[in-house]
Amino acid sequence: MARRKTTRKGIKTCFYCGKLIDNIIELTYIKLDRPYIMLPFHKHCHNKINGKKEEKYLRKNEKRILDLYQAIKKKEDKKWNKIGG
Numbered sequence: 001m002a003r004r005k006t007t008r009k010g011i012k013t014c015f016y017c018g019k020l021i022d023n024i025i026e027l028t029y030i031k032l033d034r035p036y037i038m039l040p041f042h043k044h045c046h047n048k049i050n051g052k053k054e055e056k057y058l059r060k061n062e063k064r065i066l067d068l069y070q071a072i073k074k075k076e077d078k079k080w081n082k083i084g085g
Contacts, residue, residue, distance in 0.1 A: 015061075016045035030054070035069040
């Protein structure tokens with residue numbers, strides 16, 4: 001059976017290891033409320049920080065999460081400005 005790959009638009013990079021997640025089956029997310037963002041992870045990377053370590057890992061990488069959120073927001077704002085006029 002062939003491995004299913006994400007579309008070009010849907011390519012994700014693992015937040016933990018920084019490698020591309022090219023197989024949808026390996027993809028999992030950590031969903032945050034503030035800022036509202038979904039962080040992509042390989043399943044095996046997520047298992048390394050799952051449980052009590054997850055909160056500690058997220059606190060330790062808070063600046064990185066906020067930088068990612070601002071980059072995504074900036075990209076979306078450009079997209080909406082382009083559409084709007």
